[in-house]
Amino acid sequence: LLCILLSVSASDESQNSSSTTLHDEMKEVANLIAFLTKQENGEYLEGKFKEVNLPSDSSRDALNAFVEILDDLGEDVPFETTLFDDYVLGNLKHQDPDDIFKSLLERVPLIKKMLSEFNAFLSDNPPRMLATGKDKMTEYYKEHISKKDAKVKDYTFLVKFCNDFLNSESPFMRIYKYLNEYEELVKKTPSKTPSPTSSSQGTTTTQPSQDSAAPNTSASNLN
Structure with missing residues (x-):
């Protein structure tokens, strides 16, 4: 198995500091999901799906996926430190759950896009090419995946990841799927708050358009 040394210097870390990475986004989502699936908050997600009349089977599978992904985010990621942060979780207690859910709607499609692009990069740069081009892998990893990791990464593990x-x-793709369905149903659901300028009940809620349809890439196993 080919192992690739991903060294990170302090000066390199400071570059592109404003750019988000897969690690950044996964950490945010891991804590958002951990918070929303806690026992005292577990009914919130179910309530959001009921609001838009998501079919019960879909709602049940979505809720299961939210629980199952916590294991994946805790064990099956290529990062040195845990994605879960008690400090971040503590701060979420002071936020509106609707804002937390909105953040989830925005970040999950972005993670899917990042994963697809990383998978395409790995497919285009097999081990035989990276054997003489480790710098290319290191540069991509630091810019798009994680700025902080400096541990040797196994190519095969990254592809499997x-x-x-x-x-x-x-669990991740099921969440991606059901959040897309949720947003489509939101567009079709009549607003509960009548418009002050109209007595019509046909007004529908609108959501900011999101990058929910991530670009199709050559990612294997991606439907």
Whole structure:
């Protein structure tokens, strides 16, 4: 197995500091989901799906996926430190759950896009090419995946990491699917608050358009 040394210097770390990475986004989502699936908050997600009349089977599978992904985010990621942060979780207690859910709607499609692009990069740069081009891998990893990791990464594990998360039956892709369905149903659901300028009940809620349809890439196992 080819191992690739991903060294990170302090000066390199400071570059592109404003750019988000897969590690950054996964950490945010891990804590958002951990908070929303806690026992005292567990009914919130179910309530959001009921609001838009998501079919009960879909709602049940979505809720299961939210619980199952916590294991994936805790064990099956290529990061040195845990994604879960008690300090972040503590701060979420002071935020509106609707804002937390909105953040989830925005970040999950972005993670899917990042994973697809990383998988495509790995496919285009097999071990035989990276054997003489480690710098290319290191540069991509630091810019798009994690600025902080400096541990040796195994190429095969990175490919498996992408494929496992992008598999259509994975908890992550099920969450991606059901959040897309949720947003489509929101567009069709009549607003509960009448418009002050109209007595019509046909007004529908609108959501900011999101990058929910991530670009199709050559990611394997991606439906």
